[in-house]
Amino acid sequence: MIVLLNDQFVPEAQAVVSVFDRSFLYGDGLFETLRVFNGKPFRWAQHMERLQQGAEFLKIPLPFTPERLRDFASDLIARNRMPDSLLRLTLSRGVGVRGYSPKGAECPVLVMSLHPAPAEAGTPPRWRLITSSSRLPANEPLARFKTCNKLPQILARAEADSVNADEALLLNTNGDVVEASSSNLFWIEKSTICTPPLPSGILPGVTRAVVFEVCSGLGIEAGEVNLRLKQLRCAEGVFLSLSTAGIAECISLDGLPLAHSPLLDKLHAAYWKLLHSETA
Numbered sequence: 001m002i003v004l005l006n007d008q009f010v011p012e013a014q015a016v017v018s019v020f021d022r023s024f025l026y027g028d029g030l031f032e033t034l035r036v037f038n039g040k041p042f043r044w045a046q047h048m049e050r051l052q053q054g055a056e057f058l059k060i061p062l063p064f065t066p067e068r069l070r071d072f073a074s075d076l077i078a079r080n081r082m083p084d085s086l087l088r089l090t091l092s093r094g095v096g097v098r099g100y101s102p103k104g105a106e107c108p109v110l111v112m113s114l115h116p117a118p119a120e121a122g123t124p125p126r127w128r129l130i131t132s133s134s135r136l137p138a139n140e141p142l143a144r145f146k147t148c149n150k151l152p153q154i155l156a157r158a159e160a161d162s163v164n165a166d167e168a169l170l171l172n173t174n175g176d177v178v179e180a181s182s183s184n185l186f187w188i189e190k191s192t193i194c195t196p197p198l199p200s201g202i203l204p205g206v207t208r209a210v211v212f213e214v215c216s217g218l219g220i221e222a223g224e225v226n227l228r229l230k231q232l233r234c235a236e237g238v239f240l241s242l243s244t245a246g247i248a249e250c251i252s253l254d255g256l257p258l259a260h261s262p263l264l265d266k267l268h269a270a271y272w273k274l275l276h277s278e279t280a
Helices: 022-026 044-058 066-080 151-162 206-218 263-278
Strands: 002-005 008-011 029-037 085-092 109-116 126-136 167-172 177-180 183-189 192-195 222-224 237-242 246-253
Touching: 002 066, 008 066, 022 085, 029 044, 029 263, 044 066, 044 085, 044 206, 066 085, 066 109, 126 151, 126 177, 151 167, 167 246, 183 206, 192 206, 206 222, 206 237, 206 246, 206 263, 237 263, 246 263
Parallel strands: 126 167, 126 246, 192 222
Antiparallel strands: 002 008, 002 109, 029 085, 085 109, 167 177, 177 183, 183 192, 183 237, 237 246
């Protein structure tokens, strides 16, 4: 596997960073994960916009322009011959002085790597969901970005792994359901697609935005609302959105079955149609 390290393409064994890198020491960095199809990253502009906003928020200078990054991505995909894959982009503040202060960290590190993508399927993947004991803070500004510090999500996913579940649902400090460890949450209520509002502490997922577009194209009503866990159990259908898999249906929550809605198959088909059309 060939990896991009700053502006150099190197074998993955040589793609190493310092043990004093701040993303390693403190999670002081950002990342994005994009679906690559037909050799083209899906929704590149939206992912780059979030990365740029996160870099501005953390005051980490992007070492390359979005246009240069796009060229790097195309070259990396071609070098690895992986036109259908997942692209991971990581930005670290780099090496600085010892301690929390970011002083002296003036050379950010950028890495791109490719990974196998899930196979396309005619129906949404069917995932078992558990409720995590971890809680996310409501109204958290950092939730808007994919920072390299994701310990609540890691602990939540570990809980899911321990019981052979596929994903873990997190609540916020207000007691509302917010998102899963690596995906946004949706449910269906009276044929309306619902999802938690951004101030609840969720990531404004790129695929989350795609779901709203798909709903609009299909004439399906969609909106944002806070919800308690016991209400989610009674939904007409529950699903997750994420860049790696698109739309995944939740078939159970904490061992109890969840209802299936035929709307899920329509959304899944429309998502893949959009993915194909934009990467043709």
